[in-house]
Amino acid sequence: MKKVLLKVNHLQQYFNVGRKDEVKAVDDISFSIYEGETFGLVGESGSGKSTTGRTIIGLNTPTGGEIDFDGQDVMKIKGKKALKEFRRDVQMIFQDPYASLNPRMKVRDIIAEGIDINGLAKDEKERNQRVDELLETVGLNPSHGTRYPHEFSGGQRQRIGIARALAVKPKFIICDEPISALDVSIQAQVVNLLQDLQAQQNLTYLFIAHDLSMVKHISDRIGVMHLGKLLEVGTSDAIYNHGVHPYTESLLSAIPLPDPDHERNRKRIKYQVPPDDGKQRGMHEIAAGHYVYCTADEIAFYQNKLQQKLAQTQTAS
Numbered sequence: 001m002k003k004v005l006l007k008v009n010h011l012q013q014y015f016n017v018g019r020k021d022e023v024k025a026v027d028d029i030s031f032s033i034y035e036g037e038t039f040g041l042v043g044e045s046g047s048g049k050s051t052t053g054r055t056i057i058g059l060n061t062p063t064g065g066e067i068d069f070d071g072q073d074v075m076k077i078k079g080k081k082a083l084k085e086f087r088r089d090v091q092m093i094f095q096d097p098y099a100s101l102n103p104r105m106k107v108r109d110i111i112a113e114g115i116d117i118n119g120l121a122k123d124e125k126e127r128n129q130r131v132d133e134l135l136e137t138v139g140l141n142p143s144h145g146t147r148y149p150h151e152f153s154g155g156q157r158q159r160i161g162i163a164r165a166l167a168v169k170p171k172f173i174i175c176d177e178p179i180s181a182l183d184v185s186i187q188a189q190v191v192n193l194l195q196d197l198q199a200q201q202n203l204t205y206l207f208i209a210h211d212l213s214m215v216k217h218i219s220d221r222i223g224v225m226h227l228g229k230l231l232e233v234g235t236s237d238a239i240y241n242h243g244v245h246p247y248t249e250s251l252l253s254a255i256p257l258p259d260p261d262h263e264r265n266r267k268r269i270k271y272q273v274p275p276d277d278g279k280q281r282g283m284h285e286i287a288a289g290h291y292v293y294c295t296a297d298e299i300a301f302y303q304n305k306l307q308q309k310l311a312q313t314q315t316a317s
């Protein structure tokens with residue numbers, strides 16, 4: 001049995017509640033992440049991915065729902081010690097590593113911040129040794145510790161951000177578009193590093209991206225988000241090869257195909273949010289572990305659609 005590390009239940013994060021500019025950034029989403037896996041969260045800009053991550057880590061107070069981490073209700077964590085432990089267990093790395101690194105601090109001190117706050121080293125020597133180890137772990141040179149963030153390339157800065165997150169030995173890392181701002185040639189290196197670290201340290205990832213082709217390789221399972229709603233959840237294979245929600249199909253149709261003939265002839269699918277018909281919608285399981293946001297009446301329709309897609313892929317191969 002796989003252990004659930006993070007369970008998000010009917011999470012709701014509204015901003016400016018009751019005002020004209022109210023935003024339903026996250027609107028009643030539920031999903032679980034198993035220990036040791038990578039859960040990809042994908043959707044276009046503004047769909048609520050970062051807000052989901054920020055709320056999980058405690059940067060926002062949710063307007064509804066529950067977050068359960070490692071068996072405890074995150075909103076009910078009380079006491080300095082327990083809070084400190086949670087803040088150590090859950091780390092975040094960001095899209096723009098430069099903006100998230102203090103330009104006036106040496107890399108060594110940036111990485112050691114969590115070590116210092118949590119008293120994880122008994123003296124200066126142990127602290128610096130640990131930083132050297134971390135620099136090596138992320139593929140940088142220990143001599144880099146005395147330099148400042150601006151002296152590094154984008155990819156190297158992201159490695160510094162990763163080292164800083166690892167410094168406190170977390171269980172769970174939220175990776176918020178960590179490769180989106182990097183050159184394509186560097187993206188694979190950072191993804192490989194994250195995957196190696198995951199295998200070595202049994203890390204669990206929530207990996208956020210706006211592009212499905214980016215999360216496909218790294219994710220075990222994927223959740224597709226649009227305008228604050230989670231619309232489809234399934235294994236990477238299920239979403240990528242036979243995703244059934246029209247919004248998932250639109251994302252899939254936007255991925256360039258390697259074959260130019262196919263690329264020229266293919267149709268882009270444009271997703272339009274259906275008008276509000278007042279019907280009750282929720283996440284329904286259409287096949288083992290494959291969920292679609294729909295009405296109860298639509299379950300059979302999506303089950304059929306999935307069967308057709310599965311039959312198609314079988315004839316194709």
Ligand SMILES: Nc1ncnc2c1ncn2[C@@H]1O[C@H](COP(=O)(O)OP(=O)(O)O)[C@@H](O)[C@H]1O
Binds near residue numbers: 048
């Ligand atoms: N602190 C905030 N106050 C008001 N609106 C916010 C705040 N944070 C995010 N939003 C809004 O919530 C929506 C989702 O944003 P975000 O989670 O950043 O999306 P994504 O990461 O998918 O691009 C956007 O409309 C954004 O403007």
Ligand SMILES: [Mg+2]
Binds near residue numbers: 049050051
């Ligand atoms: Mg974002």
